[in-house]
Amino acid sequence: MTAIKVLLVDDDPLVRAGLSLMLGGAEDIEIVGQAGDGCEVLALVDRLAPDVVLMDIRMPTVDGLTATELLRARAGAPEVILLTTFHADEQVLRALRAGAAGFVLKDTQPAEIVDAVRKVAAGVPVLSPTVTRQLISRVAGDDSRQDRSRRARERLAALGEREREVAVAVGRGKSNADIAADLYMSVATVKTHVSRVLAKLALNNRVQIALLTHDAGWLLDDE
Structure with a gap:
């Protein structure tokens, strides 16, 4: 090893x-x-x-x-x-x-x-889902937030419908297994969608997906 x-x-x-x-x-x-x-x-x-x-x-x-x-x-x-x-x-x-x-x-x-x-x-x-939500809720509501939201939505526009659904689920802290159950797809398919989202958005990890969907206002129902 x-x-x-x-x-x-x-x-x-x-x-x-x-x-x-x-x-x-x-x-x-x-x-x-x-x-x-x-x-x-x-x-x-x-x-x-x-x-x-x-x-x-x-x-x-x-x-x-x-x-x-x-x-x-x-x-x-x-x-x-x-x-x-x-x-x-x-x-x-x-x-x-x-x-x-x-x-x-x-x-x-x-x-x-x-x-x-x-x-x-x-x-x-x-980062656990709970800690992730605590962190993203700390984003300041200052003058820059509107610009950040606009930029986030522009970036996320590159995603297809299924990729958007997966991105939102990741933003809500759900595991691949949970996403698969919620969206009626296999875990392997979820992994493929997550990989595509990361590649399309030039992101490094799931936490960045969560932050971007938060900035775009896609998680407002959770707040």
Whole structure:
């Protein structure tokens, strides 16, 4: 079995040491490198080729948000999990829009952090439907929201009718099995539609689909 290669990024050496200990105890996870600031991330990713970057959201020179945006804009970028002390930090929304696979709280139990790394490496975002709804409900209702809604609807116009139905279901936090049951299709067909939605919209993961459908106003019945 090939180990999941992880890069740890946090400005607190004690946090890095703790994460290294808890992740290093898993047979299927290998810590390939550590960094104390986001400014080191791109070079280390090029040199070490990690599968997952576990990164603090707040760092002094280049924060985790900026580093995530720079990293996920590149082809073949590793998945990113952000470390935060806030359950609904609005900065996390920015990171999710940039393509982060999710976030974990710094006080999360070790076994859950290990599980999060495994899920993200397998392409599964580490946000439960409940947390996803909490996050998207935090989107500010300021002057930019109308423009964001318009842009979202313009992007989503590229989808076919069935793809729109699947996108809305993903936005509501439903699993592939739930979507298949609701829309009377096979799980394999749902996976195909999700893949097409991601490709057509140039998105990285299901969380970004949820955010885009929220921005477009497609989930208003849920709010």
